[in-house]
Amino acid sequence: MKIVSIRLLSILSLSTSLMMVLFLSPLRAQEKITQNQGDNLARSNTLIAQNVISVTGVSVNQTPEGLEVILETPSNSNLQPLIYPQENTLIIDILDAVLTLPEGEEFKAENPTDDITEVKVTKLDDNSTRITITGKTNPPIAQIVPSQSNLILSLTPSDAPKSEEESEIEIVATQTEQENNYVVPNVTTATRTDTPIMDIPQSVQVIPQQVIRDQGAINVREALRNISGVTLSNTSGNRGESFIIRGFNAAQFTNGLRDDFYSSRTRTDLANIERIEVVKGPASVLFGQAEPSGIINFVTKQPLLEPYYDFSFTVGSYDFYRPTVDISGPLTEDKSVSYRLNIAYENAGSFRDRVYTERILVAPTIAWQITPDTKLSYEYTYLYDQRPIDRGLVVLSDNQIPNIPIGRYLGDPEIQEQFTEQRSTLYFDHKFNPNLSLRSIFRYTYANEGGPGCTLEIFGDSEDDRNFPLGECIGNQDYETWTWQNDLIGKFNTGSVKHTLLFGTEYSRQSNFYEGAFRSAGTIDIFNPSYDFIFGEFDPPGIGNNQVTNFGIYLQDQINLLENLILVLGGRFDTYEDKGQFNGVPYVTNADAFSPRVGLVYQPIPEVSLYASFSQSFTPSFGTNVNGDPFKPLRGTGYEIGVKGELLDGRLLSNFALYDTTLSNILTEDPDNPGFSIQVGSQRSQGIELDVAGEILPGWKIIASYGLTNAEIAEDNTFPSGNRLNNVPTNTASLWTTYTIQKGDLQGLGFGTGIFYVSNRAGDLENSFYVPSYILVDAAIYYQKERFRAALNFKNLFNTRYFDGSQSRTIVQPGSPFTILGSFSINF
Known part of the structure; x- marks a missing residue:
């Protein structure tokens, strides 16, 4: 809501x-x-x-x-x-x-x-x-x-x-796929209460279902490129997607619950996602451990109270096939019980040689309106994904990416990794009276990564810039999480001052078991590869497990001091423990932290909000120093000022922000004790952002962004101060616009085009090489009449050779060349 x-x-x-x-x-x-x-x-x-x-x-x-x-x-x-x-x-x-x-x-x-x-x-x-x-x-x-x-x-x-x-x-x-809007005026992520974006003292952007559909986005990275300051961090070998916001890694959530590598081993599927909310800046005050970049929250589709049936099919380049089903409606005559079911199947080749993937998503949801004030919902998700681990290309000693086909796979794509995820979430909502409500959420997740193989890939640098050493891994990993979250929201007045008070608790426990073994597989000539591998013996297997327990308690007050002046105060205390063992050697890490937030919004007129905020974050550090003392958590501190505007009678929403964010207590080499670390490192990011989304004229929609990010090392004993943070472009810009004919015989015919720019990025903290900049142009043509919609999406229209980013000199991820997706859907 x-x-x-x-x-x-x-x-x-x-x-x-x-x-x-x-x-x-x-x-x-x-x-x-x-x-x-x-x-x-x-x-x-x-x-x-x-x-x-x-x-x-x-x-x-x-x-x-x-x-x-x-x-x-x-x-x-x-x-x-x-x-x-x-x-x-x-x-x-x-x-x-x-x-x-x-x-x-x-x-x-x-x-x-x-x-x-x-x-x-x-x-x-x-x-x-x-x-x-x-x-x-x-x-x-x-x-x-x-x-x-x-x-x-x-x-x-x-x-x-x-x-x-x-x-x-x-x-x-309830918003469904028929909603024809690029503006979402309210979000829940930033404050855990349904709040107008204009009342929130920080930068918040939303990618609604309409943008995802118009752009033909088939993964999260294609959706998030519409937002300033957000870029792909890495894909973990093309199995997942993690992102950078304002220079630092972003935490990901689903309906406000954390989704890290314990609960999600592969990429998020968009079939059951209603919208994506991005909150920038330190967010530990409500969400616990996270870097000071911000968070990405996926909001899932909910049951409708009227029958709804949508069937769609997408086919595209490189043998891409994806049918989806989205059905919803009431299950009882009085509509007190309703359901929604999303199903997706994807079978695809790739521009990468001999790479094939397959995935299945089944996501049912049932909601029971027990009384007008009490609601119980159950959401289940099953996701199966099979694909090879793909690390991309490499960097040579001259710090250049070799001029070889971007489709060349430097390993064995026949070795497939299998991922299985299951999630069960129970939501309980109760309104005691119009001014007091409770939401309680319990979630259990299970994720497994394994399969007949694991990966065969490059595992080291080349001595001759041609032949790179290969290695093979086999193994299995199991992950479980339990999360219980409670939010109590009360509204009251103290004189003429209005309050929206949030009190919350969150308990989570995450555990995993992993085992694996490694062996050499010879070398591969990247210019003239042979796929006849020469294997050595497996090393002794590595076996480990760990359990992470976290408890957080938080309090927030949204205070309407005046009709046009809002103060937001909040704080959260977290206690954290990570204990486990690897090959019989135990370890334990404990940490606790307090994360505050202060924000102010002033509205000189209802259509303009001026805001300023201060907030902090924490991320646990693992290990001890030379004296055996455990490391303190990493601390993020963020300052932000900005202005938000509702233009054209609320049809267009804009946000302009300036920010300064610092991450401190970073581990760096201890110069007096080789082999040990000390916490004197820090990194800093400063920048400017502009985001605009909405409808300029009837039928003419736009979503655009620009981000200027200066992210660098402030202090470190290993890398020089002033080095750029890796995978962070200084400049990003995007523009996507569509126009739909409103009248006449061609009513419902529409056109779209987009331009996406990313400047060059440092490939590592040493800044030993750079990933080049790129400009991509997309286009679309679509036709919608009543219950039917057909579309053609043209991606990377000019077949630009580009790279999404890098993790190291042996992991540089190439981007997709020119592709076409054709889709049609019918709903009733």
């Missing part, structure tokens, strides 16, 4: 498929009405949806909870309601819909329930419709029920008369 303050939005753009919750006091509603009610009709011709939608029927039905009002519209309609209370009446203006009722230009139902005296639907003007719902004492609570066509309002009476400052309206809707 999302909590959106209506005072922040000039026009509330809700479709029947966007999930959000709006809490509005009459004080703010009256402010909004005073400012905007006289301008609504004047603005109606400049709203997002210029095509007027016909309302062909209205019906009112009693339900166990109250009343249901249905406005019958064509399939895939995208209505734009503006909602506000007026005394005991709830007013809903739909500025892009016109009544075409057979019985006339007005619908009225009197006293449909004991608590609602009248429901009226009338023509407001030639392009607008008004719904008025009058309660006996208070405006009713309206819940927008997700639907692919009709606008459905589920009405329940207010519990009791409330004071002016305590009244609120709740509106709920």
Whole structure:
């Protein structure tokens, strides 16, 4: 759910498929009405949806909870309601819909329930419709029920008369793939409470489902390149994807729960992902251990209350095939139990020689609305992935990447690694009253990495810049995690000051077992390779296990000092233990840390937010110094100032930020005791970021970014100060835009194009070599009519030779050449 303050939005753009919750006091509603009610009709011709939608029927039905009002519209309609209370009446203006009722230009139902005296639907003007719902004492609570066509309002009476400052309206809707928007105004990741982006004192960007679909993104890296300061860190041999934000490694989460190498051994599949939220800057105050870069949070698709069925198929270059199924709807007549099921199968070749991959995703979710205030949800994910470990190309002694085909695989791709992941997550949500709620989450994950082989790859430098030593690994790894997270959210006032208080606890335990063996496999001539390998004997196997236990307790207060001044204060205390053994030798590491955050948001006008923040992070360090003392955690400290803007009546959202981030307590060589380390190292990143997303004109959408990142070593005993951090480009820029024809015989035909720039990057901390810069151009053409959509996506249109990044001189990851993806989908 999302909590959106209506005072922040000039026009509330809700479709029947966007999930959000709006809490509005009459004080703010009256402010909004005073400012905007006289301008609504004047603005109606400049709203997002210029095509007027016909309302062909209205019906009112009693339900166990109250009343249901249905406005019958064509399939895939995208209505734009503006909602506000007026005394005991709830007013809903739909500025892009016109009544075409057979019985006339007005619908009225009197006293449909004991608590609602009248429901009226009338023509407001030639392009607008008004719904008025009058309660006996208070405006009713309206819940927008997700639907692919009709606008459905589920009405329940207010519990009791409330004071002016305590009244609120709740509106709920769920975003599906039909949502046609590049702007998501609310996020949960930054504060763990549904908060407007304009009220958050740090940089937050969102990649919604619409952007993922328009770009034909088949992996996370293709989606995240739209955000400033975010670049690929490494792929762990093309089995996973990790990212850098503002110069440091980013932690990844799913629905606010950590996803590191204990719970995820391979890349995230996008089939069941609704959107991706990126919060920049130190985030340990709510999420525990993490570098000061920020976090990436994947938000999964949730059950819908109206039947929905979507079937799609994508085929592309290099024998790429991917069918997906997304179905949802109620399981009971009263819609108290609903489900969603996402299934994806992918079978693909690659531009890399003889490389084939296969993956299967099955992700069901069931939600039970036990009472209007209590909900229980269960989410399960099964992911199977099989692929060879692929380290890419190498660097020669002249610090250049050799001029060999980027498709050349320097190993044996027939040796496949198999990955299996299972996740079970139970969500419990309860609202004690309108001002106090609880969310409790329990998750168990199991991940296995193994298979008939493991990997055969280059394991060292070459003496002649031609023949590189090979080695083979075999082994098996098992990982389990248990996580229990609780968030208690309370809203209260101290005089005229409003508070949203979050108190939370999180307990997690992660464990793994691993075994493996290594043997030499001869050499490979990178210019004229032979795949007849000469094997040696396996070394004695390495066997180990470990268990990591973490407990965190956190407190946060979002304080509305004034209507346009918000203060965010928070802190978290974590205690951490990692213990295990390798080949019979035990080890243990303990750490604890306190992570604070202070942020301030000032809104000189509702459409502009000025913000500043200070926050810290921690990451455990392992080992001891020469005296046997355990190392302290790495500490990150971040400062950020910026400005956010809602432009074009809220259709365009922008964020400009300046930041300064330092990571300290880094281990570096002890000059007085060779073989030992001391914690005097530090790294620093400073930069500027700009992100813009939204709709400029009807049908013309854009998402663009620019990032300037100066990330370097500040102090170190091993590498010179001033060396650039590896895999961090100084400049990144992106621009993706689409236009869809709005009227006429070609209505629904659209075009898209994108340009993505990444400057050169240091390949290692020694800065011994650099990965070259690149510019990629993508294009798309698509057609959508009612329930059908077809698209062609052209990626790397000019077949640019480029590299995503590097981990070392023997691991340089090449990027994909020109590829074409064709897709079609049908939903109903």
